[in-house]
Amino acid sequence: xxxxxxxxxxxxxxxxxxxxxxxxxxxxxxxxxxxxxxxxxxxxxxxxxxxxxxxxxxxxxxxxxxxxxxxxxxxxxxxxxxxxxxxxxxxxxxxxxxxxxxxxxxxxxxxxxxxxxxxxxxxxxxxxxxxxxxxxxxxxxxxxxxxxxxxxxxx
Numbered sequence: 328x329x330x331x332x333x334x335x336x337x338x339x340x341x342x343x344x345x346x347x348x349x350x351x352x353x354x355x356x357x358x359x360x361x362x363x364x365x366x367x368x369x370x371x372x373x374x375x376x377x378x379x380x381x382x383x384x385x386x387x388x389x390x391x392x393x394x395x396x397x398x399x400x401x402x403x404x405x406x407x408x409x410x411x412x413x414x415x416x417x418x419x420x421x422x423x424x425x426x427x428x429x430x431x432x433x434x435x436x437x438x439x440x441x442x443x444x445x446x447x448x449x450x451x452x453x454x455x456x457x458x459x460x461x462x463x464x465x466x467x468x469x470x471x472x473x474x475x476x477x478x479x480x481x482x
Contacts, residue, residue, distance in 0.1 A: 328466050328475060331385040336472045337406060347414055348373040348402035356425055357398035361436035373402035392463040396437045397421045397453060404457050408480040417457035424449045458482045
């Protein structure tokens with residue numbers, strides 16, 4: 328499946344009912360500078376983040392497992408049907424890491440979880456907990472978004 332199929336799906340659902348990533352950002356966690364935040368005064372939604380990041384990659388296969396930005400991973404996981412308990416547990420891991428390292432509400436670019444080995448470990452654990460590696464594999468092996476979501480919901 329290509330990004331185009333996922334983007335079409337996202338643009339045809341009510342994303343307002345998927346709020347975990349937006350809540351994460353509003354609480355002061357995740358990326359706060361650079362990337363999708365570079366040319367704006369307001370904090371764009373995660374839908375805008377997704378569209379802006381993937382708009383020139385629509386003919387490519389998903390690469391969600393290689394993302395660094397926790398709020399975008401949370402958004403993708405939630406809209407594609409990862410169990411809420413996994414998303415919350417993964418989010419709490421990043422929140423605890425940011426709280427313990429006084430990173431909440433500070434300037435952080437998309438790569439802030441890759442700087443030190445401790446950070447990279449948290450990022451890897453976050454991705455494993457939120458099942459983004461599995462999601463990525465399912466998306467690459469399926470041809471329809473409906474089938475992919477059915478499989479993702481079973482994780």
